[in-house]
Amino acid sequence: MSSSASTSAPSARVAQLSTWQVFRAPLLVGIVAAAGLVFGLFGDGMWDGLCWLGLSVPILLSLIYSAGWNFGSQPGSQDVQVDA
Structure with a gap:
């Protein structure tokens, strides 16, 4: 039971982005x-x-981005979990 709980838990490591990394693309578009x-x-x-x-x-x-196009990702590379 504990193994399934650890696999579904989100990663404890969260990437910290600088202000420049967050606002670089919207600033360029503006x-x-x-x-x-x-x-x-x-x-x-x-x-x-x-x-x-x-x-x-x-x-x-x-x-x-509203259409959800993923350029550069492989088809079928998304992890899909099916409950049996």
């Missing part, structure tokens, strides 16, 4: 989106293309 908004103010032509590119990055990232 800077890209803000740059897209600024590029939209400059004019037509190339600036419009940069505006679309900058503003599409947060939308694309939200679609990728």
